[in-house]
Amino acid sequence: MDRREFITQAIPERRQKQDFSGMARTITGLSPYTGPWTINEVRHLLKRTMFGASIPDMQYFLSLNTSSSVAELLEQINHPPYNPPQPPLNNYDATSPDANCPFGQAWPGTPDTLAPVSTVGARRRSLKSWWIGLQLNQSRSLREKMVLFWHNHFVVELDTISVGTYNYKYNELLRLHALGNFKTLVREITTNSTMLKYLNGEQNTAAAPNENYARELQELFTVGKNANGTPPYTEDDVIAAARVLTGWRNDLSGGVNSANGFNSYFDPSRHDSGNKQFSTYYNNTVITGRSGAAGATETDDLLDMIFQKDDVALNLCRKLYKFFIYYEIDAAAENDVIQPLANIFRNSNYEIAPVLSALFNSEHFFDFLNMGCLIKGPLDTCIGLLREFNVQFPSASDLAAQYAQWDRMRSQGSTLQQNLGNPPNVAGWPAYYQEPLFHELWINSDTLPKRNQFTDRILTSGYTNLGTTIKVDVLSYTASLTNPGDPLQLIEEVLALHYSIDVSVNVRNHLLSILLSGQALNSYWTTAWDDYTGDPTNTSYATIVRTRLETFYKYILSLSEYQLS
Structure with a gap:
């Protein structure tokens, strides 16, 4: 075409x-x-x-x-x-020397260095930066958006996890099953090392049961709540499920500095081998207790029982609807x-x-x-703008700068109240579940000015880090359009590309006045554009056009209509 x-x-x-x-x-x-x-x-x-x-x-x-x-x-x-992307690399060696992974190499699967300088925080930032990079460079696929959906569904606050490889394995798991089988994903996340640590599953023993994961498994991950906000299952069901899940733990025999500390396993000595009775909601099911290694199979019995309930499919479909369609x-x-x-x-x-x-x-x-x-979430706002305007980032040959600029965009999302990798709690970001406002929570007296500050800055001065600057090249972007010398056609094309709803005649007239610098004739813009394209090395011509275009795009990205998807 x-x-x-x-x-x-x-x-x-x-x-x-x-x-x-x-x-x-x-x-x-x-x-x-x-x-x-x-x-x-x-x-x-x-x-x-x-x-x-x-x-x-x-x-x-x-x-x-x-x-x-x-x-x-x-x-x-x-x-x-599906082929997993290259794992995150050591981009942090200058500030956090890593005795276990050289600069430029993949660190997942290697122990965190704890002294003299800990790499725990640096690896978290590396992972989140890498994740932003994958969003920016996504293929024509739903996978990246689904990874975010599953991250909000199976929440782990990565900053609470002190083992870098745990955090990577969690992301790897969501990515692998993003478009796959939900029941398989629930089974895998139940014994995932990161989730065992985050919701205290590794502390759940026959002698001291911990109900955190058993509760969230039913309330958030599978069954959900009734329309009145009450759970259809009982508190005794939570207790029984916690007993089923006793015995799963992480291999930390060598401490967090051990390369063996990245996989979960089942410890029969910590498992409650008694029978587990469930309520009428689960048809009075009894999961027969088992001892030894067979105790691990009780987890599959628990999930089979839960997935017999119609509420599981309804709960997940409602979440998908609110995420992709409307709140x-x-x-x-x-x-x-x-x-x-x-x-x-x-x-x-x-x-x-x-x-x-x-x-x-x-x-x-x-x-x-x-x-x-729908009001765009912060990541849709930031990453979407960068992709739509084809903003160029440092290449892999400048690894430190590349990761630094990715991290700067992660920080921008956090400033707008969506910190990738760190939802505020186990329920996820409130905009996806908090009645009655839902997505309207993204916009408030703090975040709206900051959204406009972000779009203004990315269009003008940009973001500079380690000798590199990322910003919208308004001249290059506009030149890529169909007929940028015609101000009316330029306005219509840009609106069609970036707006999901129509705007008023007054908005169009104001955009035209920006391009014409208040003059009456459309040729005032056409002449300026033709002068620039005829001699792009002429700094005077370039400055005239760039100044008008920066003001033009700043206005477009500042309107309320731009916040909608």
Whole structure:
């Protein structure tokens, strides 16, 4: 598809808002979407399933249809079998010398150095920086967005974990199963070293049971709560589940400085081998206690029992809906979307891909009332902008600067109240669950000015670290558009690329006045642009155009409409 064809599709007639007060918010369900496939639909799909919608990605998916686009995002076509990314590297040796891993080498699987300078904090930062790098450089896949979803679902606060490789193995696990089987992921996370440490599973013994993980397993990870906020299971079910899970521990025989301290194992001597009685909610199931190594199989019995409950599929499908569609689930959405998705989930033996495929191919997903209705989270805001404007980062040949700039963007997300790797508590970020505001919590008197400060800075001075600067190249970006010399077409194309809802005539007029510097004739911009492109080495021409474009994009990125996805 050439640029002219792209821009023709990029500016279809915008849909008008309608008043549905007193009615269901939407009346669409999971029937396959068969409507237009324009930049509106592609932008919506990519902004929800990836971090931002870049021009190359939008051009690519416009050349496909809806079902092929979703299949590719789910890695069902045009993707090789999943291959884990290169692990994080030692980028920190200058400040935290690592006796166990040379600079530039992968540190996961090696012991943390504790003295004379501890590498524990440096490895955490390295992991988080690496994670940001993967988001920035993601392939055309839903995997990265799902890793964030699972991180918010199976929360671990990485800063509470003192073993670097534990944190990496947790991320590796989420990444491996991101588009796979949910039940398998629950089984793996239950005995994951990081989770055993975070929710005290390694301290759960027959002599001193610890109920933390058993409670969150049911309340947050699987069954969930009733509509009135009460759990359908009982406190005795939590106690019985904790007894089932006794005996799992981390191998720390050599302390945190041991290379053997990265894997969990089952210790029969710490396991409660008695029978475990569950409530009527679980059909009065009794899990027969076992001694010796067979005690580990009780964990599988527990999960088999839990996954017999319809609530598991419903709970997970509601979470997916709030993450990808909208925070409010009314009766129509429950009946026409959630219940059918839950049936698909159960019938596929808890494979996540069929659920996501049905959702992203549906009329409901592409309903115009579900477009531009979510406030972007901080990571969507920061990473999405960087990807959409093709901001260039240091290459791997300058490893220290590359990781430093990735970390600077992680810090920016934290400033906006989404600290990657460190949700505030085991329930995750409040914007994904806290009634009644949900995603509105991302915007407040503290974060909104900081969002604007970020967009202003990335457009102008940028962020400098270790002799490198990352910023939007407004000249290069604008030159990549279809017809930047025409101010009216430039405005429409930029709005179509970056906005999920329409803006007023007044906004368009103000954007035009910026490009024209208050003059009346459109040629005032066209002449300035032609002068620059005719002699790009002329600093005077470049400065004139750059100044107007920086003001132009600053205004676009400052409006409330830009905060919506």
